[in-house]
Amino acid sequence: MPDAAATYVLHTVLAQPREWRAIGDAAAQIDAALKGIGGELYGAWRSQIGRPRDEVTLVSRFEGAAEASDAAAAVLNVLPPARASSARPMRATLRPLDGAPPTRQGNYAFRTFDLDAGNWDEFEALCAGAWPGFESAYDSQVIGLWRFTDAAIGRAEA
Numbered sequence: 331m332p333d334a335a336a337t338y339v340l341h342t343v344l345a346q347p348r349e350w351r352a353i354g355d356a357a358a359q360i361d362a363a364l365k366g367i368g369g370e371l372y373g374a375w376r377s378q379i380g381r382p383r384d385e386v387t388l389v390s391r392f393e394g395a396a397e398a399s400d401a402a403a404a405v406l407n408v409l410p411p412a413r414a415s416s417a418r419p420m421r422a423t424l425r426p427l428d429g430a431p432p433t434r435q436g437n438y439a440f441r442t443f444d445l446d447a448g449n450w451d452e453f454e455a456l457c458a459g460a461w462p463g464f465e466s467a468y469d470s471q472v473i474g475l476w477r478f479t480d481a482a483i484g485r486a487e488a
Contacts, residue, residue, distance in 0.1 A: 332422040333391075333429055337398040338372065338476055340440075341388035341405050344414040352410040353386045363404040364390050368397035372431050379439040384413075384425050387440050391429050395419065395479070420476035423488070424458055432473045443488045450477075450486040 345353055354374060362369035362403040369392040377385040390403065392398040402417035409415065426432075445453055454475070461472050 331427065332424055333392070333426050334422050336422065336429060337395045337479070338420050338422065338474075339369075339390045339392070339398050339401040339417050340420055340476070340478075341390065341402070341415065341417045343386045343388065343409065344382065344410050345384040345386055345410070347384060347411050348456075349410065350384050350386050351427065352382075353412070354421045356408060356410055359408040360388065360405055363408045364401065367400045367404050368394075369401060369404075370429075372429070374441070375438045378437045387438075408430050416442055418478045422480055423454055423475045423477050424461075425472060425474045434471055436470070438473070444481075445483075445486050447486045451488070453486070 343353055354376065356372050357371060360374070364370055369390050371390040372389040373387075374389075375387045376381060377387070388397070390401050390405070393403065401419075402415075405417070406415065432438075440465075443453065456467055457472075457475055465471055475488055481487040
């Protein structure tokens with residue numbers, strides 16, 4: 331079963347030009363700020379595949395939605411100066427199975443999908459069916475498929 335009871339928050343930060351490292355250097359402070367409100371830093375990644383050079387992706391994890399509502403403010407309070415940032419709540423669907431952060435080295439790709447809510451079940455089934463072959467063919471691991479919980483009515487976003 332996926333870690334569906336937890337609430338994850340996708341934080342997308344556009345660092346100052348060539349200053350993404352400062353966000354990585356602040357990871358311990360970011361994690362401490364999140365722990366102060368009942369969460370934790372699940373992971374931090376520098377843009378690698380198809381995203382702007384100075385973009386940093388942070389994912390935080392909370393046991394419930396109430397604590398997660400303060401995640402954006404907690405991160406912003408300790409974040410080095412950035413050009414822009416956003417935060418969106420989400421829940422795990424197929425993966426991750428538990429709250430253990432990924433530890434495997436490699437390239438991470440973050441993609442979003444916007445579809446009619448009525449197509450969600452088929453989309454999820456296609457992902458579940460495709461991942462085993464993809465992972466074995468490319469020595470890779472899909473760490474998660476999260477569904478945004480703030481999508482517009484009638485829409486499903488992952």
